[in-house]
């Protein structure tokens with residue numbers, strides 16, 4: 113990802129001057145990343161580097177075809193896109209639709225992992241048996257069809273972990289047993305799930321996502337049907353004797369046992385024994401851990417281990433300084449500030465040695481824990497680098513260094529951090545803790561799994577990941593707008609409550625919910641540096657009148673919308689020597705006549721039929737937010753209101769979510785054109 117950004121941000125160095133650490137950072141970060149990528153490739157047991165045809169031919173070796181000549185066309189004399197069941201897009205293999213071929217043998221997932229553009233797999237109506245293959249190695253899959261085979265056994269709970277793009281999972285009419293794996297229920301984009309005709313047991317999990325198609329019939333599921341599924345057709349659940357609650361007519365026994373059939377007293381006894389044994393084991397293990405910890409605490413750290421600089425320490429050169437100890441003393445004296453004013457302890461944050469925590473609800477750790485943790489450079493921004501550090505409890509934290517945060521004194525800084533720490537909104541990444549030293553500050557926050565919007569918009573293709581589709585882009589715009597409105601309402605005293613809104617400062621959760629970061633920092637940043645690097649100071653009003661206003665954030669939102677829709681990186685998409693982000697506005701204005709113009713929009717957005725009107729409306733809105741005349745520009749409230757009115761529209765449209773294979777229409781693989789399908 114960083115390699116991709118090297119060229120983009122590199123241009124930014126010369127264009128917008130967004131990178132402060134200039135050539136050194138620009139060189140070190142990509143080089144480190146390159147090494148990481150190389151390491152990754154060397155250690156990955158898949159067969160990256162094979163051509164599509166080589167990967168498919170390797171895959172073929174694991175198959176046994178019952179139908180004579182079923183795979184006869186698969187040979188290296190012809191291109192793979194002409195082979196039976198191989199679906200291509202732009203010359204790359206995009207899908208395998210191998211149905212009704214009496215196939216058995218095994219499914220060589222490592223060979224399939226060599227198909228970097230693979231998005232859809234269908235092995236329906238064959239004779240595959242054995243356990244559920246490790247499809248999670250194909251993390252970019254959008255649909256998986258395995259119905260009508262003889263797969264058997266329990267599907268591991270984490271079998272679908274990391275498959276964030278998966279929309280359709282059809283496993284009907286197999287012999288799967290055990291519980292429905294939790295990792296299916298938490299898939300962020302799941303729309304269709306068919307598990308009917310298996311032997312699944314246990315309760316139905318709560319699904320994170322609203323499903324368009326669900327069939328759980330003819331299994332051995334028990335217990336209360338989750339509330340979120342209570343409006344579904346009762347046929348979805350038929351043939352499961354132990355299920356109760358709406359939409360079925362069977363009411364559940366008691367709310368306490370959630371309608372689970374009561375275990376008989378004979379079956380309850382072993383359960384009770386197991387519970388007691390488990391509880392005892394846990395108590396013993398905890399006791400041993402506490403004992404060992406107490407002993408270790410009294411020991412000197414082994415020389416050459418603890419005394420060696422830790423990873424983050426090595427990378428950053430940060431050490432726990434004297435300043436930190438002074439913080440600690442202050443904390444123990446009830447947070448008496450240097451001016452002698454006593455600060456409210458809760459509001460001032462709870463100090464844990466020299467990290468100051470801004471949230472009561474977070475597990476405490478110390479700066480030393482962070483410094484000891486193995487660290488990875490995420491990237492280098494205008495004010496310093498950001499590092500990901502994994503704590504010993506497994507939590508991934510991000511430590512961001514700010515070297516130019518010296519516009520305010522210590523006390524003012526603390527007060528400001530406390531103010532930011534009190535903000536609570538679904539679309540804001542909370543600041544968990546901070547570290548203060550005169551020369552530099554560290555802000556600590558959670559690691560966002562999907563990285564930044566910038567990477568998702570401009571970097572995923574090179575990593576073989578699918579790009580963001582229109583509904584996801586709209587969801588992101590809405591979330592950003594909501595977060596921004598909240599900042600404007602809760603930080604009314606700031607001129608530009610965000611001030612640094614750009615795609616690398618919008619992070620994405622597992623469910624593609626956007627989280628704003630680096631907000632509210634303008635008052636803390638050294639004025640000269642802020643003018644040099646921060647987004648608000650690139651606005652037309654600042655360039656023309658040296659003014660930053662509340663509407664400056666609206667302009668930032670507008671630029672972000674244009675970036676999301678066009679896929680153009682604002683700072684470097686033009687090569688003709690223009691300077692500011694306004695260039696993107698001029699480029700859009702030049703090509704936009706108020707109606708749909710395919711050349712303007714990001715092709716990576718995928719199919720957009722039936723949504724064009726909404727996309728055009730959002731583009732118009734983006735342009736209004738970028739209105740150079742501040743007086744004519746929309747207020748933040750108006751902009752957000754208009755954004756909320758926009759619709760995805762694909763949900764009513766069969767075409768957008770059409771399935772190229774359906775178990776009822778029986779179309780042959782060759783009868784479907786790539787244009788007519790969207791998975």
Ligand SMILES: Nc1ncnc2c1ncn2[C@@H]1O[C@H](COP(=O)(O)OP(=O)(O)OP(=O)(O)O)[C@@H](O)[C@H]1O
Pocket residue numbers: 490491492493494495496497498510512541557558559560561563564565612616617619629630
């Ligand atoms: N909490 C986080 N989780 C995941 N990725 C993060 C997190 N914070 C930052 N990043 C990513 O790390 C990279 C470096 O971020 P950083 O904030 O240091 O610089 P930037 O956003 O590129 O520039 P600026 O300093 O102007 O904000 C960016 O790609 C950013 O999206």
